[in-house]
Amino acid sequence: MANFQLIVYGASSFVGQLLTRYLFERHGVNGELQWAIAGRSQSKLNELRQSLGSAAQALPIVLADANDEAALNAMCQQTKVVVSTVGPYALYGSTLVKVCAQTGTDYCDLTGEPQWIARMIEAHQATAQASGARIVHCCGFDSVPSDLGTYYLQQQAQQQFGQPCTQIKLRVKAIRGGLSGGTVGSMLELIKEASTNSALRKLMANPYALCPPTSSHKPKQANLQFAEYDKDAQAWSAPFIMAGINTKIVHRSNALSNYAYGTDFVYDETMLTGDGVLGGAVAVGAAIGMAGFVGAVAFPPTRHVLERFVLPKAGEGPSPKQQLNGFYDIRLIGFTASGQRLTAKVTGDRDPGYGSTAKILGEAAVCLALDVAKTAQAGGFWTPATVFGDKLISRLNQYAGLSFSLV
Numbered sequence: 001m002a003n004f005q006l007i008v009y010g011a012s013s014f015v016g017q018l019l020t021r022y023l024f025e026r027h028g029v030n031g032e033l034q035w036a037i038a039g040r041s042q043s044k045l046n047e048l049r050q051s052l053g054s055a056a057q058a059l060p061i062v063l064a065d066a067n068d069e070a071a072l073n074a075m076c077q078q079t080k081v082v083v084s085t086v087g088p089y090a091l092y093g094s095t096l097v098k099v100c101a102q103t104g105t106d107y108c109d110l111t112g113e114p115q116w117i118a119r120m121i122e123a124h125q126a127t128a129q130a131s132g133a134r135i136v137h138c139c140g141f142d143s144v145p146s147d148l149g150t151y152y153l154q155q156q157a158q159q160q161f162g163q164p165c166t167q168i169k170l171r172v173k174a175i176r177g178g179l180s181g182g183t184v185g186s187m188l189e190l191i192k193e194a195s196t197n198s199a200l201r202k203l204m205a206n207p208y209a210l211c212p213p214t215s216s217h218k219p220k221q222a223n224l225q226f227a228e229y230d231k232d233a234q235a236w237s238a239p240f241i242m243a244g245i246n247t248k249i250v251h252r253s254n255a256l257s258n259y260a261y262g263t264d265f266v267y268d269e270t271m272l273t274g275d276g277v278l279g280g281a282v283a284v285g286a287a288i289g290m291a292g293f294v295g296a297v298a299f300p301p302t303r304h305v306l307e308r309f310v311l312p313k314a315g316e317g318p319s320p321k322q323q324l325n326g327f328y329d330i331r332l333i334g335f336t337a338s339g340q341r342l343t344a345k346v347t348g349d350r351d352p353g354y355g356s357t358a359k360i361l362g363e364a365a366v367c368l369a370l371d372v373a374k375t376a377q378a379g380g381f382w383t384p385a386t387v388f389g390d391k392l393i394s395r396l397n398q399y400a401g402l403s404f405s406l407v
């Protein structure tokens with residue numbers, strides 16, 4: 001019998017600290033949820049516990065370096081679920097996933113690194129299926145609003161029209177937030193690797209890259225590369241930086257749910273920049289800016305300058321005020337095969353990458369620990385929509401400042 005229902009691994013990371021505070025404020029210590037914090041540095045974890053006040057001193061600490069398989073194994077033996085913020089995951093996350101799959105420990109994280117997810121599925125899917133470990137990547141802003149927003153809209157379409165939407169356009173209507181060193185590190189790692197690896201570039205461009213190899217239904221998907229006017233949203237549209245990972249997760253959810261959204265389902269994500277000449281100019285600027293950023297990171301001299309002087313370092317991120325003033329408003333416009341249209345709205349009350357992500361990840365981890373019985377969901381690599389579905393939507397609506405509704 002495990003000592004804990006949940007261990008927060010990487011509790012001293014930028015987002016791990018927010019997650020720990022959130023769980024502490026929601027669940028306290030020694031309440032309904034038996035949980036602990038973990039990482040490689042006793043002193044950083046002590047400091048974090050200290051910062052939470054005297055009631056937090058009873059919160060247990062577990063030590064394990066990400067490269068120490070024996071220590072990770074000992075950690076997994078003590079808990080039902082591990083939630084990890086130790087990233088970039090492609091650098092530090094592989095041994096933990098392997099150990100979770102072997103020991104039958106449920107796992108969730110914040111990765112947005114598709115090349116690493118693909119490697120983990122290939123290496124450990126059979127082991128996780130045999131041990132009963134449920135592995136759930138992408139439980140932050142990428143890709144929960146996209147994956148659960150799509151799931152939610154499809155449920156509503158089924159209820160209203162008796163059929164799913166064959167097309168969903170996710171449009172980011174408004175968003176405010178900043179970046180942390182950890183996220184920048186993961187993005188740089190990915191762009192750097194892609195600049196010299198053509199197989200990886202192919203994987204990144206493939207919306208079905210995370211679908212099981214047996215899936216055969218693959219209609220052509222839109223992938224906005226520049227600016228265009230979107231008649232359905234009545235606004236200009238530019239590429240959305242998270243679309244690359246989110247679309248892959250949404251298509252994996254469709255494949256894993258036996259094509260609940262249909263075998264001809266098409267899905268894309270863009271960012272709206274407003275109407276009229278100004279909206280068009282902003283869309284063009286955003287598209288050029290994104291392409292310029294990717295180019296600058298792929299080119300070693302400019303990457304060095306960005307890393308050294310411009311971008312946040314590991315452990316840094318948006319201030320509490322920036323987190324509090326952050327928000328997002330996402331629309332999902334769906335069309336059924338018979339031409340009906342339905343729009344859903346997903347909003348969050350903090351900056352997407354940290355304030356909101358920490359709450360989403362916290363609810364996902366607790367949902368995995370308390371709501372999703374081993375008998376109800378087999379082991380293997382799942383997505384947020386396929387493992388959590390309505391249970392997480394209701395937690396996010398109730399506790400985490402998100403709202404899922406029809407427009």
Ligand SMILES: NC(=O)c1ccc[n+]([C@@H]2O[C@H](COP(=O)([O-])OP(=O)(O)OC[C@H]3O[C@@H](n4cnc5c(N)ncnc54)[C@H](OP(=O)(O)O)[C@@H]3O)[C@@H](O)[C@H]2O)c1
Pocket residue numbers: 010011012013014015016039040041044064065066067085086087088089092110111112138139140141142143180181182183184186187313314315316317352353354357
């Ligand atoms: N999906 C999303 O929406 C989303 C949002 C935010 C962040 N993220 C991702 O989440 C991850 C964390 O981001 P962040 O900004 O919080 O990162 P961060 O502050 O740079 O923290 C990285 C963490 O990794 C730990 N670590 C590094 N090497 C380790 C090792 N060998 N053993 C054990 N721990 C080790 C560090 O430990 P110490 O504390 O001891 O130094 C630190 O706690 C990144 O991969 C980022 O891309 C995703």
